[in-house]
Amino acid sequence: MATKGEVKKEVFESAEDLAVALAKYTAQLSDKFCKERGAFSVVLSGGSLINSLRKLVEPPYIDSIEWSKWHIFWADERVVPKDHEDSNYKLAYDGFLSKVPLLPGNVYSINDALSAEGAAEDYETCLRHLVKSNVVDISAASGFPKFDLQLLGMGPDGHVASLFPGHPLVKENEKWVTFIKDSPKPPPERITFTFPVINSSAYIALVVNGANKAGAVQNALGNSQNSEKLPVAMVSPEGELAWFLDTAAASKL
Numbered sequence: 001m002a003t004k005g006e007v008k009k010e011v012f013e014s015a016e017d018l019a020v021a022l023a024k025y026t027a028q029l030s031d032k033f034c035k036e037r038g039a040f041s042v043v044l045s046g047g048s049l050i051n052s053l054r055k056l057v058e059p060p061y062i063d064s065i066e067w068s069k070w071h072i073f074w075a076d077e078r079v080v081p082k083d084h085e086d087s088n089y090k091l092a093y094d095g096f097l098s099k100v101p102l103l104p105g106n107v108y109s110i111n112d113a114l115s116a117e118g119a120a121e122d123y124e125t126c127l128r129h130l131v132k133s134n135v136v137d138i139s140a141a142s143g144f145p146k147f148d149l150q151l152l153g154m155g156p157d158g159h160v161a162s163l164f165p166g167h168p169l170v171k172e173n174e175k176w177v178t179f180i181k182d183s184p185k186p187p188p189e190r191i192t193f194t195f196p197v198i199n200s201s202a203y204i205a206l207v208v209n210g211a212n213k214a215g216a217v218q219n220a221l222g223n224s225q226n227s228e229k230l231p232v233a234m235v236s237p238e239g240e241l242a243w244f245l246d247t248a249a250a251s252k253l
């Protein structure tokens with residue numbers, strides 16, 4: 001069990017080693033939460049993270065994980081139809097979700113018929129129902145939903161979810177889910193979890209690879225004195241933060 005506020009960091013020689021370790025970590029947490037709560041709430045983001053989850057769809061995990069107890073959410077989603085190439089849902093579905101026996105009703109994608117603002121409100125309403133029914137835990141400390149595991153990537157600029165450096169959304173501290181219409185990374189319209197929701201998590205895995213991310217990793221984990229904190233450096237869950245880095249991303253540490 002994690003110590004409150006514990007930060008772990010592991011650096012992997014290859015993408016393969018990282019994927020193996022991430023699958024093991026996720027499967028162990030799945031066991032723990034399925035036993036303790038009868039459910040496992042898992043938050044995905046987009047990007048290369050989905051490929052890093054590829055070992056979960058293979059033995060032994062494909063057979064040993066209690067997939068019917070998983071509930072899948074998105075830390076951020078682009079406001080595009082679910083079959084659009086830019087959709088984080090489509091990315092996750094094609095690369096991961098369609099390959100494991102989840103219950104379709106346990107996959108909480110955004111309502112793609114709504115505007116960005118409407119979709120964010122609708123997603124927050126959905127989360128509030130799931131907190132009431134105990135599918136999603138609530139943090140006694142913050143009053144925000146407490147997801148069992150958030151699997152987050154990071155952009156080269158240090159963004160996490162759709163919380164970008166210097167953007168006012170980084171400071172949102174009331175809403176659970178909000179929207180952005182001027183994302184510096186296309187597409188411009190997205191919905192995103194806010195920092196209080198990210199930081200109420202029981203476990204967060206930050207999965208980061210590539211030399212173009214070394215500076216942002218240094219900002220979060222190194223001794224960068226005068227640089228302003230990037231969003232990734234504000235990730236500080238109630239529970240455990242585990243960094244999964246490749247050697248290139250860790251090269252400035």
Ligand SMILES: O=C(O)[C@H](O)[C@@H](O)[C@H](O)[C@H](O)COP(=O)(O)O
Pocket residue numbers: 045046047048049076077078088152153154155156159160161162185
């Ligand atoms: O909607 C998005 O744009 C993604 O969710 C985004 O937040 C992603 O996780 C990072 O940009 C890392 O992406 P890579 O791992 O592909 O660099």
